[in-house]
Amino acid sequence: MVDFEWYRSFIAIYKHNSVSEAAKTRIMTQPALSQHLASLEAEVGERLFARTTRKLVPTERGKQLYAHLAPHIESLEEKTMELKSHLSPAMKTIKIGTTHELFTESVMAHLSGMEWNTVTYFGDADHLLELLKEDRVDIVITDKKLATPGIEYVRLMEERFVLVAPPDTAVPEFARTEEMERWLTEQRWISYGLELPIIRRYWKEFFNTGPVINPVHVIPSLHLILRAVAEGAGVSLLPTYLLKQPGAAERRWRTLFEHMLVRNELLIGFKSKHKHVLDINAFIKHIRERNED
CATH class of the missing domain: 1.10.10.10 (Winged helix-like DNA-binding domain superfamily/Winged helix DNA-binding domain)
Incomplete structure (x- = not known):
């Protein structure tokens, strides 16, 4: 048998x-x-x-x-x-995998009044996917969609990145796009990672090429990057929601070229076999609705 x-x-x-x-x-x-x-x-x-x-x-x-x-x-x-x-009569626990920034933006503001308990794990997209595959988390909130059998994604929200610089940054007039690109290349860049996430997309979208820059600082925290910009350490691309938060580095920064926004889709990932599990499905719906407000 x-x-x-x-x-x-x-x-x-x-x-x-x-x-x-x-x-x-x-x-x-x-x-x-x-x-x-x-x-x-x-x-x-x-x-x-x-x-x-x-x-x-x-x-x-x-x-x-x-x-x-x-x-x-x-x-x-x-x-x-x-x-x-x-x-089970007890309040259900939802295990979440995400980054500090995405937790702050998409989850923390909505914890009050939730009908679920939550346990949150932080990490990058690859680490979060492993946690999901191993059933150590129920969902992941991420900006990276990885093609993996048995894993599905739904859209959560769109984030927009804009160029942020120290307040005393002098910006010349540009007659041509090539002049703007040259000026940007000469700036001191702060990046979230060595692979220049978002920065590469910015260059590809507006200059149709890849950036030829070496970041002066690599800081894997958007909040700390904003602090570094405010201290005059360099320029970076940051999500607009971060700039709207109360007391964001005491606004010792300025945005440049506001019309040049890079859009990035945030996703909720979950196991296909859990897509109809009541609590997981309800939690995903709850988070999506709150972030649409």
Whole structure:
């Protein structure tokens, strides 16, 4: 007789192409999970994965089995979570993965009066995706959509970035776009990361090329970048919502070229199998509605 847990282990291996990664998500030891796979292969009578040097690749029989099993396993897990939701009288806890800035902007202002408890984890987009894949968070709020099987995204809101500079920055008159680009290239830039996020998009959109600059400071915090700009450390691109917050660096900065805005879409990511879980679905709806106000 087939053990239902063999199926769950098979699904996990299929999704991760790795026994070790599947074992982590199932909170099992690798030998125990490998035994599940061996037992299922013995029951089926065929190999379900081909072993390569780097990962496990499903065989045709493995693909066929997954196609039959996955909808049923996910449906059972979903119904189990819904049943828990209906039976438990306690306030539900939603686990959120996001950045400090996005939490401040899209969640913190709406905590009062929520019908959920929340536990929040901070990190960059790649780290947050791993937390979501491992079920350590229920949703992620991010500006980066990563194509990952089993993960879906819905739009939360749009943020707009504008150039911010110290208040005494002298800006000359520009006769041509090339002159503006040259002047911007000569400025001391502060970036959120070495890969120049947003800055590259700014250059591509308005100058149709990539920026040839080296940031003088890399600070992975938008709030601290604004503080650095206010201290005269350089210029940067910052979201307009940050500039509207009370006491934002005591307004010791100025915006330049306000018509040159870069738009960036913020997203809520979640596991496809959880899209109909009542509490997660209601929380996503709540956050989206509040951020549309």
